[in-house]
Amino acid sequence: MNKQHPHISVQDLAMAYGDYVLMRDLTFTINRGDVFIIMGGSGCGKSTMMAILVGLKKPAKGRVLYNDVDFWGTSHEIRDTIIRRAGVMYQSGALWSSMTLAENIALPLETYTNLSPSRIREVVELKLALVGMAGFEEFYPAEISGGMQKRAGIARAMALDPEVLFFDEPSAGLDPISACHLDDLILELRESLGTTMVVVTHELASIFAIGNNSVFLDVSQRTMSATGDPKLLLHDTHNPELHRFLTRGAKS
């Protein structure tokens, strides 16, 4: 695996809600196989950044390149095929509440593959087993806990064996042990599948445990102030805002 092969590049991106510019001049690269952390304080636009990367919100300016294809500049059809190779885990799981977990995971498979129902069933069981939820096929999302919903959300995101997985605040609202399990799961999946992981989070423990590359969105500057391995950033940074963030508010 070539670690320096860029997978997603963001160039000179600006995001805005109406006239309110949230962030500008964002330029960073996510390499293949990275666990890339998008970090920053509350309200800095982390989730908006993810919405732009997965095709839900158009950026105000700039480009997003997936393997050198301009994601927002290309046609709707090509954007669809690009995003089909990505999996997204939403903050609350966003499982379709009218379907069982098995049906949730089966839907992308039914839509995009020609697998027979029994093969799909096997894949569903495998994906649920991978996230530690074997045996929960016939449960509805409302019948399981928040942490389980997130894990089932990961199983669904992995259904089509994506090249890149997005996680929106994976550990928010989880107890420390479940959060840690989730981090282990993310690392495990990256090691075994080589999937690029993009994680939106502000949980310091997770950032240091799993991240090997990152971008810091600085609310006060309205732009990114650093990119790189979070562990190195902690030692090298001269940016007081980032240092405070990475040390949980300790004075530099």
Added chain:
Amino acid sequence: MTTRGELCIDTPSGELLQVILIGDWLLDTSLPSIDQIQHAVKEKPEVQTIILDARKVTNWDSGLLTFLLKLHTFCTDKNINLDAGNLPQGALRLLKLASTVPVKKDARQKEKPISFLTHVGDEAVDFFQSSGELLAFIGDALVAFIRLLQGKAQFRRSDLSLLMESSGAAALPIVTLICFLVGLILAFIGAIQLQLFGAQIFVADLVGIAMVRLMGAIMTGIVMAGRTGGAFAAQLGTMQVNQEIDALKTLGISPMEFLVLPRMLALALMMPLLCLYANVMGILGGMVVGVWMLDIGFIQYFNETAKSVYLRNLGIGLFSGTVFGIIVALAGCMRGMQCGRSASAVGDAATSAVVTAIVGIIVTTAIITIICNVLGI
């Protein structure tokens, strides 16, 4: 003993203004406002420092703090020193906490006074925008329908049958009740007039034609707007809140095909059947009045109805019903898809879906009636 919060202003020297706070500074009592101080400063522009003396404050809560925060902002604006040395310790610390982070100026929503013309203009622009959205939505729905005809649409057949059940069979009781009563009411109203001429038998014509041609479809449409249209909006709205629709989009599955199309199909297929059933119920309601109150024979009533109601009446009724079904589904789904990300937005979506659907039904009825009149059917 408790006394109301008060404030005294003193000017020991030209550059100094002393403000003495006395008594209980609690939120639920009436407290002096900062105006007095502003007034005093206006009268003596040479004031450089305001000294707060709070030693006589007995009790305090957020009431004191809001006053202090206002005073603090006022002093910063006017470049006046604020000496708050002997405030209660807790209050001092809270004041510091509230005033350290500067107010994010452009984050706060702007509340400009809006002139009448601006308001009218905004409303007009909104109206055109929402008309545009409506047309775009209808267009998208049409594209989804064409893809269905091409056999390319992605949705689950099991969803469709569930929706058909919930918007068809499950609606029978309420349709029975409403349409039976509407038939009954029509018969009563007709009977009062027709009895004057001894023409009771024409109650059968009246009820038959009215129900089959118009009322059956309208009443079913309105029932479905309230029952199913609202439910569609709430379902899709909640899915929007829960990011379930985003999840569909990021899988490249069109919510238009996956969610809106089956709902539209279900209503378009079920509405004519419900209309047919509603017609029968309405005629039965009329028959009850005719047979029991007007002494028309059962067979006589039936024959009169059969004689007066032409197939074209039924055709118009069923056609209207299908159109109403599509309108209800479109209104419900559109409001659901446009829903914001909060609980109150879901409520608004459901309300607005029902209103849109009912307005749509009435307007369409008028259009269909006029067209039929012009064509002479």
